[in-house]
Amino acid sequence: MSILEKKVSNIGEGVKIREYLKSELGLSTRLIRSASIDKRIFVNDEVVKMNRVLNEGEIIKIDLAKDESQNIAPEKMDIEVIYEDEDILVVNKKPFMVVHPTKSYQSGTLANGIINYFMETNQNCIVRLVSRLDMNTSGLIIIAKNQFSHGMLSKEMSENKVEKRYLAIVHGKLEKTEGTIDLPIYRPEGIENGTKRIIDERGQRSITHYKVVESFEDASLVECKLETGRTHQIRVHLSNIGHPIYGDTLYGYGEEEEDLIKRQALHAYALDFKSPRSGEMLSLKSKLPEDMVELLDKVHSKK
Structure with a gap:
């Protein structure tokens, strides 16, 4: 059982629990309605209705557990x-x-x-x-x-408050070791590959901050931090400035590079965000996958 608990404090006169849950806990109307119907909202361990007026010092508890099902078949696999x-x-x-x-x-x-x-x-x-x-x-x-x-x-x-950082292995040496790409990304109609995006003033503003981690003779390991989260954003931006990602068949030379890597060399390696319950900042990282490590070894030999 997962219980969300909050002690009422600094509350004005006549504030109802529905208003308090929205303003103080940031809960959505949908969640409040669902939990109320299922009798999963308690004040001082008693089920309450949403027009209940709160008093200073009372304890609110919300049982977040809910019987739900999803039409996805379970499959045994190695989850890291x-x-x-x-x-x-x-x-x-x-x-x-x-x-x-x-x-x-x-x-x-x-x-x-x-x-x-x-x-x-x-x-x-x-x-x-x-x-x-x-x-x-x-x-x-x-x-x-x-x-x-x-x-x-x-x-x-x-609201772009989750910081997402990626590592990419790109063609060539970047002129600047760090910078910002601020170019609009647009999905044109009627192109042969419906998923492909282009740089076009009709598109949404898209911002990628980059920093070169290591340079080689004809390649660079680049860290990219997204300020916006458009589809294919990093791939489109890096390709547009003349440094497509190794293995990228849509925006680079991927089909010619299958002996080097069989996909775009792009890895979402870091996330920084607040725990929804405690507000504590979580900073999480993962290692570079084996195929990108092998690609670095190959381009490193040309250094």
Whole structure:
């Protein structure tokens, strides 16, 4: 059982619990309504209605556990857990893995493995994705275990308060060791590959901060920090400034580089965000995957 608890303090006269839960705990109307209907909201250990007026010093408890189901088949797979608590799970996704089932990928997705992990660890949770990655991009993904943490973290994501950092291996040496790419990204209609994005003033403002970690003869290891989170943002931006990512078939020379790496050399290696429950800052990192380490060895030999 996951209980969210709060002692009422500094409260004005006549404040109802519904208003308090929204203003003080940041809970959504949907969550409050659902928990109230299920009789999962308590004051001083008694179930209350949402028009109940609160008093100083009273204890509010919300049972976040809820019977839910999801049409995702559990599949046994090796899940690398980077961090876990009662509200969230952060895993390191392997390359070549789809995050969530689609018409084309009904099984073998990260979500299939996460559902199985929850079952094996006796956790009554569904897969609530807070972040996603392309199939061929590896790295950290946040999964919320309940409606509360999903709502809180989704809001943080939408306000760009979750810091996401990536490592990319790109072609050539960058002229500046660090900088900012501020170029709008647009999805044009009618192009042959419907997923491809371009730099175009009709697009959304997109900002990527980069820093060169290491340079080689014809390659660089670059850290990218996203200020915005557009589809393919890092890949589009780096390609546009003349430094496409190794292995990128859509924005680079990927098909010619299969002997070097069989996907875009992009890894979401670090996340910094606040715990939805405690407000404590979490700073999480994952190691560079084996195929990118091998690629670095190959380009390093040309240094």
